[in-house]
Amino acid sequence: MQDESLDGIAIVGLAGRFPEGRDVHALWRDLLDGVEMIAFFSDEELLESGVDPTVFQNPNYVRARGALGDADYFDAAFFGHSPHVAALMDPQHRLFLECAWAALEDAGYDPERYAGRIGVFAGESMNTYLLNNVLPHIQMVASVDSLQASIGNDKDSLTTEVSYKLNLRGPSVTVQTSSSTSLAAVHMACQSLLSYESDMTLAGGVSIHFPEKAGYLYHEGGATSADGHCRAFDAQSSGFVNGHGAGVVVLKRLEDAVADRDTIYAVIKGSAINNDGAVKVSYMAPSVDGQAEVVAQAQMIADVHPETISYVEAHGTGTNLGDPIEIAALTHAFRVQTDKT
Numbered sequence: 001m002q003d004e005s006l007d008g009i010a011i012v013g014l015a016g017r018f019p020e021g022r023d024v025h026a027l028w029r030d031l032l033d034g035v036e037m038i039a040f041f042s043d044e045e046l047l048e049s050g051v052d053p054t055v056f057q058n059p060n061y062v063r064a065r066g067a068l069g070d071a072d073y074f075d076a077a078f079f080g081h082s083p084h085v086a087a088l089m090d091p092q093h094r095l096f097l098e099c100a101w102a103a104l105e106d107a108g109y110d111p112e113r114y115a116g117r118i119g120v121f122a123g124e125s126m127n128t129y130l131l132n133n134v135l136p137h138i139q140m141v142a143s144v145d146s147l148q149a150s151i152g153n154d155k156d157s158l159t160t161e162v163s164y165k166l167n168l169r170g171p172s173v174t175v176q177t178s179s180s181t182s183l184a185a186v187h188m189a190c191q192s193l194l195s196y197e198s199d200m201t202l203a204g205g206v207s208i209h210f211p212e213k214a215g216y217l218y219h220e221g222g223a224t225s226a227d228g229h230c231r232a233f234d235a236q237s238s239g240f241v242n243g244h245g246a247g248v249v250v251l252k253r254l255e256d257a258v259a260d261r262d263t264i265y266a267v268i269k270g271s272a273i274n275n276d277g278a279v280k281v282s283y284m285a286p287s288v289d290g291q292a293e294v295v296a297q298a299q300m301i302a303d304v305h306p307e308t309i310s311y312v313e314a315h316g317t318g319t320n321l322g323d324p325i326e327i328a329a330l331t332h333a334f335r336v337q338t339d340k341t
Helices: 024-033 043-048 083-088 091-107 128-142 146-151 155-166 178-194 254-259 288-302 322-335
Strands: 009-017 118-124 172-174 200-207 245-253 266-268
Touching: 009 024, 009 091, 009 178, 009 254, 083 146, 091 118, 091 155, 091 200, 091 245, 118 155, 118 178, 155 172, 178 200, 178 245, 245 254, 288 322
Parallel strands: 118 172, 118 200
Antiparallel strands: 009 245, 009 266, 200 245
């Protein structure tokens, strides 16, 4: 008989890279200390990045972004890439490969010695490196195999490149669901474990935009912040600020993690995924009904009563439209089983 207390998915390893080169430990410390991880750029930095002065001198231009600062760093030789091929690769591929390796190392697993099947589920943002750095120097591409250059810049190759370089033999699936990509990848990775098509999975995502040191034009009523600061669920909020980073978690069935004496950071008791279809004011707008439905479904799958939940990690866009809808959706979902506030 299976011990129901061992139902769930264990997070046994993690790695990430965040603004100004922070790893997961530095990120946690800065979150505890309330450190804002958004950089504001000078005229000189914007000029060096190639931003047109007529753009950044616009009064609506916000000089803010959560930039990595070291997105051009990569140990090409360690992963068997020539410097020239590595220079043509989307840095999102490079960073995700590094984080995948680091996450497995954090979990204490060498894929060459692990007998089970390791799957990879992840996604990335639009490849702006190709547009801004590779295509303007097309002669560089002509000096290498064009297929190799395209593979290194194709979203579809993100996970299979990791599976190839690290010799991982489980499913390798690129996930693209816009801002929910990384969590959708975690959900799919959990399903792969629960169906026993994988024995361990890597799940996550990566997002870097080029040029790194660049801001954006603010448009009233849009999703981005008017002043470069994020204030989710605050009366002064006006939107979000784009940031760069990557994150990977290593997942195993909880019963296996316990049996293998793994370090367990946390347990995923259940997850759910849906889409709100056309029941909303616009394509970009969220839906109260859609969000409430998926939250309630996740609680049901996890067999977790809402009165036992003491903390909710929100989407928290900081927009005048999104924040109230998210609060309303959470309220509706919790009200299915409790009247407590």
